[in-house]
Amino acid sequence: MKRWLPFTILFAVLFLCFLAHSLSNYSVAVFLQQKNEVRVTYYDDEGKPFPPVLLKDTVVVLDAGHGGIDPGKVGVSGVLEREINLEIVFRLAQALTGRGYTVVLTRTGEEGLYQEGSANKKREDMANRVRIIQKANAALTISIHQNSYPDASVFGAQVFYHEGSAEGRRAAECIQQGIRQAAAESGERSAKGNKTYYLLTHTDSVAVIVECGFLTNPAEEKLLTTAAYQEQIVSGIVNGVEAYFSSAK
Ligand SMILES: [Zn+2]
Numbered sequence: 001m002k003r004w005l006p007f008t009i010l011f012a013v014l015f016l017c018f019l020a021h022s023l024s025n026y027s028v029a030v031f032l033q034q035k036n037e038v039r040v041t042y043y044d045d046e047g048k049p050f051p052p053v054l055l056k057d058t059v060v061v062l063d064a065g066h067g068g069i070d071p072g073k074v075g076v077s078g079v080l081e082r083e084i085n086l087e088i089v090f091r092l093a094q095a096l097t098g099r100g101y102t103v104v105l106t107r108t109g110e111e112g113l114y115q116e117g118s119a120n121k122k123r124e125d126m127a128n129r130v131r132i133i134q135k136a137n138a139a140l141t142i143s144i145h146q147n148s149y150p151d152a153s154v155f156g157a158q159v160f161y162h163e164g165s166a167e168g169r170r171a172a173e174c175i176q177q178g179i180r181q182a183a184a185e186s187g188e189r190s191a192k193g194n195k196t197y198y199l200l201t202h203t204d205s206v207a208v209i210v211e212c213g214f215l216t217n218p219a220e221e222k223l224l225t226t227a228a229y230q231e232q233i234v235s236g237i238v239n240g241v242e243a244y245f246s247s248a249k
Pocket of ligand 1: 065066068073081087146
């Protein structure tokens with residue numbers, strides 16, 4: 001039964017979207033591809049994209065970190081990283097779709113990307129994420145995570161890129177700046193290079209990891225659970241994505 005859970009959650013979310021949109025005479029078209037992989041586009045009654053945007057060919061993969069047996073970081077008051085990651089990814093999917101991007105999600109439910117009987121669930125999970133990114137031919141991949149640190153006073157958002165990727169660095173710097181401007185409480189960090197993160201080293205896509213904040217900081221943990229702060233982070237990421245694609249390569 002568990003394999004249907006992502007669908008159940010997805011359809012519950014989409015049903016609510018559908019309700020909201022039907023009230024304003026808009027309909028929702030959803031293209032399910034495979035398990036845990038979904039493209040979402042909103043259309044109005046005349047088949048035009050809603051909000052009225054020019055659809056771009058640009059594919060952006062959104063990866064909600066962790067899932068299933070892997071909760072990710074656990075906050076000081078018990079908040080689970082995997083849940084915050086998914087909430088932010090859903091908001092980001094809606095915002096980027098509204099700007100005309102084709103959005104592909106690596107997961108749409110609380111489960112991880114592995115079979116129950118798998119001998120190494122974590123490895124299978126990460127390999128499946130990479131498979132989706134590669135298959136989507138993503139122009140940009142954004143992996144959403146939350147951070148932790150032994151010192152509870154440490155806070156702030158930080159974007160990581162592969163040290164060997166000039167484009168990754170450019171994307172990360174655009175997104176870091178976007179977040180800094182849109183979310184006043186996200187601190188003053190700079191984008192940072194990394195050589196070891198699996199997702200950064202195993203994909204051809206320009207990829208960034210957005211650590212939205214520290215679940216070990218009580219104030220930031222609380223902020224990250226609110227719709228208002230999640231939307232600030234999301235609008236910062238979206239502004240960064242727009243800046244990245246509109247600037248010269
Ligand atoms: Zn994480």
